[in-house]
Amino acid sequence: MEPNGQVFRGRTPEEARARLRRALGTDSESIELLGVRHYREGGFLGFGGVPVCEIVARRAPPRRRKPAGPEPPPRASLRRPARFLERAYGAGARDDSAAASRAAVPNDDGGGQAVSASAVDVGMLHAELSAMRSVMEQICRRAAVQHPPSVCPELFDSYLQLVEAQVAEGLAKSLVERVQKDLAGAGAPDSAAVRAHLLRVLSEVIRTGGPIRLKAGRCTTVALIGPTGVGKTTTVAKLAARFALIERKRVALVTNDTYRLAAVDQLYRYGELMRLPVREVSSPAKVRGVLDEFRDMDLVLIDTAGRSQRNALLMNDLRLFLEAARPDETHLVLSSTSECSLLGAVVERFAPFKVDRVLLTKLDEAVSLGVLLNVLLRIDKQLSYVTTGQAVPDDLEVGDGRKLAGMLIGEAAQSA
Numbered sequence: 512m513e514p515n516g517q518v519f520r521g522r523t524p525e526e527a528r529a530r531l532r533r534a535l536g537t538d539s540e541s542i543e544l545l546g547v548r549h550y551r552e553g554g555f556l557g558f559g560g561v562p563v564c565e566i567v568a569r570r571a572p573p574r575r576r577k578p579a580g581p582e583p584p585p586r587a588s589l590r591r592p593a594r595f596l597e598r599a600y601g602a603g604a605r606d607d608s609a610a611a612s613r614a615a616v617p618n619d620d621g622g623g624q625a626v627s628a629s630a631v632d633v634g635m636l637h638a639e640l641s642a643m644r645s646v647m648e649q650i651c652r653r654a655a656v657q658h659p660p661s662v663c664p665e666l667f668d669s670y671l672q673l674v675e676a677q678v679a680e681g682l683a684k685s686l687v688e689r690v691q692k693d694l695a696g697a698g699a700p701d702s703a704a705v706r707a708h709l710l711r712v713l714s715e716v717i718r719t720g721g722p723i724r725l726k727a728g729r730c731t732t733v734a735l736i737g738p739t740g741v742g743k744t745t746t747v748a749k750l751a752a753r754f755a756l757i758e759r760k761r762v763a764l765v766t767n768d769t770y771r772l773a774a775v776d777q778l779y780r781y782g783e784l785m786r787l788p789v790r791e792v793s794s795p796a797k798v799r800g801v802l803d804e805f806r807d808m809d810l811v812l813i814d815t816a817g818r819s820q821r822n823a824l825l826m827n828d829l830r831l832f833l834e835a836a837r838p839d840e841t842h843l844v845l846s847s848t849s850e851c852s853l854l855g856a857v858v859e860r861f862a863p864f865k866v867d868r869v870l871l872t873k874l875d876e877a878v879s880l881g882v883l884l885n886v887l888l889r890i891d892k893q894l895s896y897v898t899t900g901q902a903v904p905d906d907l908e909v910g911d912g913r914k915l916a917g918m919l920i921g922e923a924a925q926s927a
């Protein structure tokens with residue numbers, strides 16, 4: 512058995528799986544899956560790259576067989592309930608139905624008959640216990656709510672799901688109460704109707720403003736600001752590639768991040784690859800001159816230094832720089848991987864800035880969409896773009912309220 516597994520690649524998951532089956536056989540019980548990865552290979556800045564699905568797997572250790580000899584008496588019916596009860600109250604209780612149904616299949620030791628019979632009883636017992644368990648969980652969850660919304664049971668379930676997905680209680684309450692009010696005349700709503708309407712309400716509250724719109728006949732300047740490491744420079748590169756290479760616009764890049772050589776280099780490298788002019792601006796006094804130089808461009812993207820929001824002096828530098836630059840749009844870049852408390856602190860520190868839109872990065876690694884919803888509504892600015900990975904320019908999408916709402920409800924349903 513290979514300890515680290517073998518790697519199987521293909522353009523599609525099917526192709527990778529076919530290679531895996533040719534090498535390791537078709538018996539899925541004897542294959543142990545160690546990991547699956549999707550990425551793009553080759554191309555220029557992600558353009559023209561080909562998708563790759565990579566599966567790492569190895570042969571599973573052989574199952575232990577009973578020693579040859581006379582068949583022992585069928586004791587499974589005595590042992591299984593004890594094992595089942597042990598599992599039902601342990602962490603693995605959720606897997607029991609699968610385990611019980613596996614037990615009902617005759618096994619290759621020939622002892623399938625006796626196990627099957629007991630598995631039927633165990634299966635029924637399991638079903639009843641898990642139904643009781645879910646009722647008790649529901650009662651406990653309801654009892655824990657301090658200010659319950661006055662809504663129908665279906666909406667109360669949606670409320671609990673939203674709260675479990677970390678949507679703030681007050682917000683979750685106002686969302687379900689609004690759905691209740693909207694559906695008031697429609698008799699007792701079923702869960703599908705409740706879900707569809709909640710989706711509609713959520714997509715409305717997630718305000719989006721579409722992509723950057725270039726001003727006709729003059730240069731549009733857009734600045735990205737935000738805490739350090741959230742993905743500002745990568746997003747500037749994605750936006751530049753979109754506008755310059757896809758929409759064929761004249762684009763220039765400006766950075767005020769002159770403190771760190773690596774940061775300036777990063778932007779120059781992108782500029783070089785896309786053949787775009789790049790300027791670094793070391794002081795607010797120089798920014799107007801540079802923007803004047805670029806007045807014939809369609810779009811100037813301003814990348815700013817990642818400021819620790821705790822450093823008041825650096826935050827003041829940024830404020831002075833933006834006041835001098837007077838961008839048409841300033842997007843506050845927030846990482847979806849930040850914890851709730853950190854996002855709250857960031858929003859507070861950037862509140863004095865004139866922020867026009869919010870841009871969410873790293874949605875592919877989001878900690879909780881509920882937390883993002885809370886922050887978006889707190890800032891009360893339109894969402895511009897979301898980024899969904901490191902690939903330039905592929906992993907950039909115009910913010911879509913309905914899509915985010917769908918992801919949030921999906922996440923909420925899963926966490927229930």
Ligand SMILES: Nc1nc2c(ncn2[C@@H]2O[C@H](COP(=O)(O)OP(=O)(O)OP(=O)(O)O)[C@@H](O)[C@H]2O)c(=O)[nH]1
Pocket residue numbers: 738739740741742743744745746768774815816817818872873874875876898899900901906
């Ligand atoms: N998973 C994921 N990673 C991303 C995404 N966008 C950017 N990154 C990664 O985040 C890291 C930081 O990105 P930068 O663009 O350098 O971040 P920054 O905000 O400019 O950082 P500072 O200039 O230090 O403030 C890099 O490793 C990027 O590849 C995204 O959408 N998803």
Ligand SMILES: [Mg+2]
Pocket residue numbers: 743744745768774814815816817
């Ligand atoms: Mg940067």
